[in-house]
Amino acid sequence: MTTSFADLGVPAPLVAALNDNEITAPFPIQIRTLPDTLAGRDVLGRGKTGSGKTLAFSIPLVARLADVRRRPNRPSGLVLAPTRELATQITETVKPLAAAYGLKVTTIFGGVSQSRQETALNGGVDIVVACPGRLEDLMKQRLISLDAVQITVLDEADHMADLGFLPGVTRILAATPATGQRLLFSATLDNGVDKLVRRFLHDPVSHAVDDGKDAPPPAMTHHVFHVAGAQDKKDLVHRLASGTGRRILFMRTKHQARKLAKQLTEAGIPSVDLHGNLSQPARDRNLAAFSTGEARVLVATDIAARGVHVDEVELVVHVDPPAEHKAYLHRSGRTARAGSAGDVVTVVLPEQRKDTQVLLRRAGITVAPQLVGADSTPVQALVGEVAPLRMPAPKAAPPARPASPKGQGRGSGGGGNGRRRRGAAPGASQRPARRSGPRRTGADAR
Structure with a gap:
């Protein structure tokens, strides 16, 4: 028998909103947690x-x-998230x-002017989705x-606990x-999470659906390509980046x-980057280009390993293997999402073979490496x-700089203001003493 959202106790207005977005069947994590969170x-x-x-x-938040x-x-x-991209995508949900x-x-994070966030808060908001840094500032x-x-x-x-x-x-x-209700969700619950649980959660219920019969059918295929x-x-x-998807x-x-x-872009493969050195508008532009297909390839640091959800990402490539296994799992999770x-x-x-072998073992991935070329x-x-x-x-080539009129500009041999340097003999050149290095003329001297 198929479980519905209504069967789990989801209020009718939310069931209708889910149906409007073509979400009709709950996933295992939702089936497990909703009865407790709604209670x-x-x-x-x-x-x-x-x-x-x-x-x-x-669902229980709303x-x-x-x-x-x-x-x-x-x-x-209040929803706390580690990255701007994740905060934005949570807000969209x-x-x-x-x-x-x-x-x-409303969404609150750094990297952008806080004036708009202040205006939203002053006007009254019910739910804030925030990154910790900007939230603490406010x-x-x-x-x-x-x-x-x-x-x-x-x-x-x-991730928030380390x-x-x-x-x-x-x-x-x-x-x-x-006295408030607290919900903690993650792909893994380790590191400092137990400190947060002991201090802030009251009689918590734990649910895990990443193994056993509750796990969705495996849809992610792993490959390890050794190169010489x-x-x-x-x-x-470059070859892996060249596909249509x-x-x-x-x-x-x-x-x-x-x-x-x-x-890649210069080689004819439209690509955008995503990393911490980009401003928020640049991040948004690049993600939009990737989402719409204007760029087929997103080249990213681990900032994109969590929170970036774009439909139909068919391939994830660890060009540089990550430092630890959790990063591998989160990076890899950008593909094969929601059963695809x-x-x-x-x-x-x-020189990376031994460390990568250890990494994959810790991630629970078993795959035979292949020595390949492009x-x-x-x-x-x-x-x-x-x-x-x-x-x-x-x-486009930059416009040519107009030449200075003859006899004008600092350092020219003729013209000038008619005054001679103090101590110079009458008739002596009024040009400043030559400095070492290339001579600067016209606009270059300003």
């Missing part, structure tokens, strides 16, 4: 990336606040549900108070009422991500149809 229990939910966790906490009275600068619901009850949702400026929060959600809880987030997250949770050297790796990566290529550094995106199929490739240089049969089978090259438009 007001504190819950820890663990499920693989793409398993439906965002909807699993968005349902709890259905009759809330909106007040300026005092939200009733929550808004259609919130609209069923007339609830207002708290310190007394622009937001969390003393009316009835339900708090911590998404990607394992990498320097933990102190800020602890301060934020401490600013919410102790750096040039072979470059050729292989969307693909995400992961690099370790911002510089290398930017460099590879530029190289996808492939994951790890490109391995000779034209090897396994590579061609994975790439499939090669997309036509789209060479970038040539850049």
Whole structure:
């Protein structure tokens, strides 16, 4: 017998909102957690990336606040997320549900002017989806108070409990009422998560659906491609990027991500980059280009490993294998989402083979490595149809700088203001003493 959202106790207005968005059947993580979250229990939910966790906490978040009275600068619901991209995508999931009850949702993160966020808060919002850094800034400026929060959600809880987030997250949770409901969701629940659980959750219920009979059918195929050297790796990566579908290529550094995106674009494979050095408008533009198909390839650092959801990403390539196994799982989770199929490739240089073997074992991935080149049969089978090259438009040459009129400009031999240097003999040149290095003239001297 198929379980419906209504069977799980989801209120009718939210069931209708889900149907309007063509969401009719709950995923296992939702089936497991919704009875407890809708009943007001504190819950820890663990499920693989793409398993439906965002909807699993968005439904009880909105349902709890259905009759809330909106007040300026005092939200009733709070969702914490580690990255701007994840915060934005959570907001996109929550808004259609919130609209069923007339609830207002706003997103708070750094990298953009806070004036618009201040305006939204002053006007009154019911649910805030926030990154910890900017949220704490607004708290310190007394622009937001969390003393009316009835339900708090911590998404990607394992990531929020390490990498320097933990102190800020602890301060934020401490600013919410102790009587409020708290939900923690992640693909893994380890590291400092237990510290947050012990301090902030009351009699929590744990649910995990990433193994056993509750796991969705495996739709992700892993490949490990060994290459002989750096040039072979470059050729292989360009070939893997050349297919017709969307693909995400992961690099370790911002510089290398930017460099590879530029190289691919110049080679006729439209690509955009995503990393921490980009402004928020640039991030938004690049993600939009990737989502619409204007760019087929996204070259990213681990900033895209969590929270970036674009439909029909058919291939993830670990151009640089990650440092630890959780990053591997989160990167890989950008494909094969919500039951769709996808492939994951790890490109391995000779000196990386031992570390990658350990990494995959810790990630629970068993796959036989293959020594390949760009034209090897396994590579061609994975790439499939090669997309036509789209060479970038040539850049326009900069306009020529107009020449200075003869006899004018600093440093010229003629003209001038008719005054001679102090101590110079009559008739001596009025040119300043020559400096070492190239002589500057005209506009170059300003």
